Amino acid sequence: MNHPAALLLVSCCIAIETTEQSLYRMAGRNRHQFLYRVAPAIVLHMVGLLLWYWLLKYMPLGQALPLMGANFVAIALVGRFIFCEEINWPRWAGIALILCGFVLVAAKSS
Amino acid sequence: MITTPRKNFPLAFFAFLLLLDVTVYLLQKFASLQAAHHGSGFFIHLGMEPWAWIALAIGPIQLLIWTRILEHVDISLAYPLTSLAYPLTLLASQFILGESLHWQVWIGASLITLGSAIMGMSSNKTRISTAQPIIPAEQHP
Numbered sequence: 605m606n607h608p609a610a611l612l613l614v615s616c617c618i619a620i621e622t623t624e625q626s627l628y629r630m631a632g633r634n635r636h637q638f639l640y641r642v643a644p645a646i647v648l649h650m651v652g653l654l655l656w657y658w659l660l661k662y663m664p665l666g667q668a669l670p671l672m673g674a675n676f677v678a679i680a681l682v683g684r685f686i687f688c689e690e691i692n693w694p695r696w697a698g699i700a701l702i703l704c705g706f707v708l709v710a711a712k713s714s
Numbered sequence: 715m716i717t718t719p720r721k722n723f724p725l726a727f728f729a730f731l732l733l734l735d736v737t738v739y740l741l742q743k744f745a746s747l748q749a750a751h752h753g754s755g756f757f758i759h760l761g762m763e764p765w766a767w768i769a770l771a772i773g774p775i776q777l778l779i780w781t782r783i784l785e786h787v788d789i790s791l792a793y794p795l796t797s798l799a800y801p802l803t804l805l806a807s808q809f810i811l812g813e814s815l816h817w818q819v820w821i822g823a824s825l826i827t828l829g830s831a832i833m834g835m836s837s838n839k840t841r842i843s844t845a846q847p848i849i850p851a852e853q854h855p
Contacts, residue, residue: 625793628777632784642777676794683790691790694836701829702794708822709800 613659614671620652622678629687669710673703723834724783728795731779734772735799736806741769743811791833798830 624645631641659668680699683689745766749759760766783792801823807813 629784629789632781679793680790689788689790698829698833699794705822705825712818
């Protein structure tokens with residue numbers, strides 16, 4: 605059984621990565637507010653890095669890394685529901701295949 | 715739903731981003747190998763490695779390219795495609811570092827490549843929606 609802090613940290617890492625990527629997307633589409641979007645993204649990046657190292661204290665890498673595959677799904681959902689991107693079935697299929705591949709690679713890298 | 719034709723995928727930017735990704739991973743590996751040579755004080759020696767600093771300096775370049783890509787490409791397409799850096803790094807680690815890998819890793823890398831190919835091939839036929847995004851700042855000026 606994992607340390608209870610581990611699952612909380614995993615969720616935080618996923619939330620941070622998703623927010624960071626959303627900020628990059630906003631920065632790309634709005635050059636006037638580029639710095640106001642990128643600066644918090646960089647801060648989030650560093651916080652995420654610290655939480656990631658903290659997480660690795662409680663969880664082996666081979667277990668933590670596959671869980672980060674949830675980033676692909678979370679960011680696709682943000683694209684679909686917040687940025688109104690149209691995701692056709694090849695795109696969902698591609699995301700699913702990449703997710704499977706990522707988990708296979710990550711699970712072996714403990 | 716009203717749709718507009720997608721702009722061409724910024725392939726050159728994307729290829730350059732992947733190249734930088736692989737370069738950063740390799741530089742980090744070189745730097746940590748060098749630092750590990752010295753025995754004690756790993757992080758102090760890591761801080762004295764030029765490779766580590768070059769890897770760090772590539773970060774801002776990647777940020778500029780990445781935001782430029784996201785200007786034209788859906789994040790639900792671009793973000794999963796960045797995972798192509800993993801199979802490319804595996805290949806580089808074979809040829810440059812001579813690492814040997816488990817078959818499960820090769821299957822995983824093939825799945826990532828296949829998934830990216832499916833997404834990439836369908837992206838030209840995809841049309842971007844002009845539906846109003848929830849966040850108003852998203853509109854083009």
